[in-house]
Amino acid sequence: xxxxxxxxxxxxxxxxxxxxxxxxxxxxxxxxxxxxxxxxxxxxxxxxxxxxxxxxxxxxxxxxxxxxxxxxxxxxxxxxxxxxxxxxxxxxxxxxxxxxxxxxxxxxxxxxxxxxxxxxxxxxxxxxxxxxxxxxxxxxxxxxxxxxxxxxxxxxxxxxxxxxxxxxxxxxxxxxxxxxxxxxxxxxxxxxxxxxxxxxxxxxxxxxxxxxxxxxxxxxxxxxxxxxxxxxxxxxxxxxxxxxxxxxxxxxxxxxxxxxxxxxxxxxxxxxxxxxxxxxxxxxxxxxx
Amino acid sequence: xxxxxxxxxxxxxxxxxxxxxxxxxxxxxxxxxxxxxxxxxxxxxxxxxxxxxxxxxxxxxxxxxxxxxxxxxxxxxxxxxxxxxxxxxxxxxxxxxxxxxxxxxxxxxxxxxxxxxxxxxxxxxxxxxxxxxxxxxxxxxxxxxxxxxxxxxxxxxxxxxxxxxxxxxxxxxxxxxxxxxxxxxxxxxxxxxxxxxxxxxxxxxxxxxxxxxxxxxxxxxxxxxxxxxxxxxxxxxxxxxxxxxxxxxxxxxxxxxxxxxxxxxxxxxxxxxxxxxxxxxxxxxxxxxxxxxxxxxxxxxxxxxxxxxxxxxxxxxxxxxxxxxxxxxxxxxxxxxxxxxxx
Numbered sequence: 001x002x003x004x005x006x007x008x009x010x011x012x013x014x015x016x017x018x019x020x021x022x023x024x025x026x027x028x029x030x031x032x033x034x035x036x037x038x039x040x041x042x043x044x045x046x047x048x049x050x051x052x053x054x055x056x057x058x059x060x061x062x063x064x065x066x067x068x069x070x071x072x073x074x075x076x077x078x079x080x081x082x083x084x085x086x087x088x089x090x091x092x093x094x095x096x097x098x099x100x101x102x103x104x105x106x107x108x109x110x111x112x113x114x115x116x117x118x119x120x121x122x123x124x125x126x127x128x129x130x131x132x133x134x135x136x137x138x139x140x141x142x143x144x145x146x147x148x149x150x151x152x153x154x155x156x157x158x159x160x161x162x163x164x165x166x167x168x169x170x171x172x173x174x175x176x177x178x179x180x181x182x183x184x185x186x187x188x189x190x191x192x193x194x195x196x197x198x199x200x201x202x203x204x205x206x207x208x209x210x211x212x213x214x215x216x217x218x219x220x221x222x223x224x225x226x227x228x229x230x231x232x233x234x235x236x237x238x239x240x241x242x243x244x245x246x247x248x249x250x251x252x253x254x255x256x257x258x259x260x261x262x263x264x265x266x267x268x269x270x271x272x273x274x275x276x277x278x279x280x281x282x283x284x285x286x287x288x289x
Numbered sequence: 290x291x292x293x294x295x296x297x298x299x300x301x302x303x304x305x306x307x308x309x310x311x312x313x314x315x316x317x318x319x320x321x322x323x324x325x326x327x328x329x330x331x332x333x334x335x336x337x338x339x340x341x342x343x344x345x346x347x348x349x350x351x352x353x354x355x356x357x358x359x360x361x362x363x364x365x366x367x368x369x370x371x372x373x374x375x376x377x378x379x380x381x382x383x384x385x386x387x388x389x390x391x392x393x394x395x396x397x398x399x400x401x402x403x404x405x406x407x408x409x410x411x412x413x414x415x416x417x418x419x420x421x422x423x424x425x426x427x428x429x430x431x432x433x434x435x436x437x438x439x440x441x442x443x444x445x446x447x448x449x450x451x452x453x454x455x456x457x458x459x460x461x462x463x464x465x466x467x468x469x470x471x472x473x474x475x476x477x478x479x480x481x482x483x484x485x486x487x488x489x490x491x492x493x494x495x496x497x498x499x500x501x502x503x504x505x506x507x508x509x510x511x512x513x514x515x516x517x518x519x520x521x522x523x524x525x526x527x528x529x530x531x532x533x534x535x536x537x538x539x540x541x542x543x544x545x546x547x548x549x550x551x552x553x554x555x556x557x558x559x560x561x562x563x564x565x566x567x568x569x570x571x572x573x574x575x576x577x578x579x580x581x582x583x584x585x586x587x588x589x590x591x592x593x594x595x596x597x598x599x600x601x602x603x604x605x606x607x608x609x610x611x612x613x614x615x616x617x618x619x620x621x622x623x624x625x626x627x628x629x630x631x632x
Contacts (some may be wrong), residue, residue, distance in 0.1 A: 030495045116557075120338055221590055241424060273435060
């Protein structure tokens with residue numbers, strides 16, 4: 001009787017452990033499967049012309065304008081989001097102690113972090129794209145700036161959160177030492193705290209960049225896309241994810257192959273960024289100990 | 290600092306110092322306000338997203354009233370819009386994703402916290418988290434070109450043979466004959482077409498596994514070692530420790546992680562847009578094509594005018610409110626765990 005109970009418990013344990021290993025294998029299998037498909041399906045289009053020609057020539061073209069557009073949009077997004085995000089994160093970590101607003105905003109920031117990006121894209125459409133018709137002879141104008149604002153809105157909560165967390169890791173003895181020397185709080189914040197949390201904040205910016213590099217949905221109604229090379233942020237602007245979206249829907253297999261090649265470039269870029277961010281983060285953690 | 294300290298006492302320097310102190314405190318106040326304004330932008334972004342979609346969608350809400358979320362008509366040529374099919378598609382795909390992703394995520398978290406040897410934990414955890422880093426558009430094209438054909442060739446025929454009232458091999462299974470309603474969920478007019486609610490749900494499951502499993506892994510690690518060790522000392526197996534000690538201890542946070550995954554699945558756009566089929570016919574079957582709120586907006590907003598545009602904005606408002614509530618629950622539960630941990 002007790003032997004059978006023992007066997008039953010052992011069998012149950014072995015089955016559960018096997019299922020757990022199987023679950024992990026399934027997760028890893030999908031990662032490898034997706035990465036393998038992006039490489040194997042796009043490899044025939046991975047040639048220099050992918051980076052030199054623009055999308056206007058379709059099958060004979062490349063994705064150069066989309067990559068440049070993505071770069072401009074991402075830089076715009078990061079340039080807008082970083083100062084605001086660092087400032088907001090600093091306020092949460094350093095200034096919000098005595099107010100009830102602080103925890104509320106920290107909470108709402110976490111929600112913004114996982115809010116559907118397509119809704120944020122529509123929001124930017126209403127506050128940037130729609131009003132632009134009053135500035136430009138009554139025409140609704142999609143633009144790189146609108147795309148940049150949309151991406152900034154998605155990057156913002158990532159930067160706010162990491163800045164907040166990194167600043168709270170800074171030991172309070174550092175603050176006390178500086179304040180006892182008579183340093184004003186703004187100087188303490190800017191020159192001591194933000195500086196000592198710098199690597200963590202850079203990690204946040206890198207993670208935000210990785211996050212926005214792959215965003216497609218909010219760009220459909222803001223940057224809109226374009227088949228030509230443009231450096232003008234007030235013009236419609238192409239981006240890599242959005243061209244991949246268009247090219248995936250295309251019936252021509254050659255165009256699909258171009259989309260796969262673009263997908264491979266984009267995936268490698270995003271994964272490299274998140275790996276670098278993780279590496280920088282683990283180092284900053286060690287140095288804080 | 291040195292100069293001020295040694296010269297303190299002379300009137301000129303004292304006046305200088307006083308004016309500097311005044312300037313510093315003014316700057317402090319100003320600096321604080323600037324930072325606070327930036328923090329308030331987060332609040333403004335959330336309120337703005339809700340407000341702008343409600344405002345631009347109010348036309349559709351006024352025109353169709355309560356019929357908007359309950360009507361299955363989506364007909365741009367006659368300007369008739371009802372959100373039932375997109376709502377069903379959004380909820381259906383998200384539920385399938387959860388049913389598949391939660392057990393797998395639990396298994397991964399269990400593996401990473403209890404079973405795997407120490408040297409394997411870091412690399413495997415990083416690999417699973419890389420799954421979260423892959424852009425959703427890549428999931429979409431993989432789903433369209435690779436996974437949907439796989440579903441059509443292998444998964445769908447099997448399901449239809451076993452669970453549909455009209456199976457390809459002609460033999461209606463025992464289950465369908467004796468259990469009502471089963472066949473309803475597994476019928477399909479196009480047996481060789483891979484896109485559909487089930488396919489989208491499975492792709493979403495792969496996308497949310499890293500989120501749910503990383504929350505589970507983190508909260509499993511917060512369980513005090515002495516609790517687990519005392520259970521082991523009493524002779525518990527690993528599974529008994531996990532099921533009777535770890536899971537009850539972390540229950541709220543685990544549910545929070547599940548809701549976090551649900552929030553992601555509800556709002557996901559690009560992957561779903563490729564593998565759901567984008568049709569607006571009402572159906573209970575998970576093998577039929579459908580549409581989701583987010584994919585409808587992505588597909589139609591560019592060309593939409595007038596009432597259709599307003600209807601899409603109204604859809605966005607509904608999506609935002611639902612995901613907001615789901616994420617609110619998720620964060621509240623995760624926060625309760627954090628408080629417990631800090632105690």
